[in-house]
Amino acid sequence: MFLEPHFSGQRSGWIEVICGSMFSGKTEELIRRLKRARIAGQKVEIFKPKIDTRYGESKVVSHDSNSLLATPISDTSKLLGVSEDVTVVGLDEAQFFEDAVVDHVIELANRGKRIVIAGLDMDFRGKPFGPICQLLAVAEYITKVHAICSHCGALATHSYRKTQSQDTVVLGETDLYEARCRRCYGMGNILDLK
Numbered sequence: 095m096f097l098e099p100h101f102s103g104q105r106s107g108w109i110e111v112i113c114g115s116m117f118s119g120k121t122e123e124l125i126r127r128l129k130r131a132r133i134a135g136q137k138v139e140i141f142k143p144k145i146d147t148r149y150g151e152s153k154v155v156s157h158d159s160n161s162l163l164a165t166p167i168s169d170t171s172k173l174l175g176v177s178e179d180v181t182v183v184g185l186d187e188a189q190f191f192e193d194a195v196v197d198h199v200i201e202l203a204n205r206g207k208r209i210v211i212a213g214l215d216m217d218f219r220g221k222p223f224g225p226i227c228q229l230l231a232v233a234e235y236i237t238k239v240h241a242i243c244s245h246c247g248a249l250a251t252h253s254y255r256k257t258q259s260q261d262t263v264v265l266g267e268t269d270l271y272e273a274r275c276r277r278c279y280g281m282g283n284i285l286d287l288k
């Protein structure tokens with residue numbers, strides 16, 4: 095499906111979204127697609143929200159320690175400044191971008207670029223996270239990936255927060271979150287006691 099097509103003579107680009115819970119492999123899949131685009135000789139640029147400081151500022155890093163260099167941005171209008179010869183633009187942790195990211199990626203796709211976006215579809219409450227719903231609506235291609243439920247081994251769709259904080263944004267890893275299937279997520283903190 096993702097064949098690193100050649101862009102010469104092509105009039106418009108497209109938008110791909112990779113979504114799922116924490117630990118579902120979104121960043122690995124993003125890195126895989128972007129590495130293949132580079133192997134195909136295409137110029138790739140990667141951006142992430144400045145807010146995500148977990149692994150140092152200038153990288154996207156998977157939970158398995160795969161990484162690619164990325165530019166941290168706090169305002170997605172910066173995307174519009176990518177140079178003409180960049181044909182593929184990657185965005186990680188897209189749930190943290192402001193709503194205007196939607197118009198900016200549409201503009202880039204209209205200019206003929208391929209945009210590959212990874213982000214959480216739901217927050218810890220199980221509600222749509224940031225601009226992801228709108229990005230899903232405008233994308234040509236959507237991939238939902240799944241983690242493994244930390245409690246029962248089923249496919250996990252939810253990110254369960256292990257602390258009491260009610261803030262939507264709380265950066266963290268396995269210290270604060272675990273992947274859970276629908277059933278185990280619904281059981282809430284009863285499972286914490288086991």
Ligand SMILES: Nc1ncnc2c1ncn2[C@@H]1O[C@H](COP(=O)(O)OP(=O)(O)O)[C@@H](O)[C@H]1O
Pocket residue numbers: 114115116117118119120121122123155156157158240241242243244273
């Ligand atoms: N519960 C889990 N289910 C699946 N993979 C997990 C889990 N916990 C840790 N991992 C690791 O996380 C990797 C995926 O990391 P990553 O691509 O960064 O995910 P995401 O970006 O979706 O959070 C897996 O290949 C695996 O090594």
Ligand SMILES: Cc1cn([C@H]2C[C@H](O)[C@@H](COP(=O)(O)O)O2)c(=O)[nH]c1=O
Pocket residue numbers: 115116117120121148213214216217218219253262263264265266267271
């Ligand atoms: C569910 C949820 C997550 N976060 C934070 C926690 C992590 O720092 C990132 C997600 O990273 P990943 O690459 O998808 O593992 O988001 C948050 O701030 N609020 C939430 O509700």
Ligand SMILES: [Zn+2]
Pocket residue numbers: 243244245246247248274275276277278279
């Ligand atoms: Zn489960």
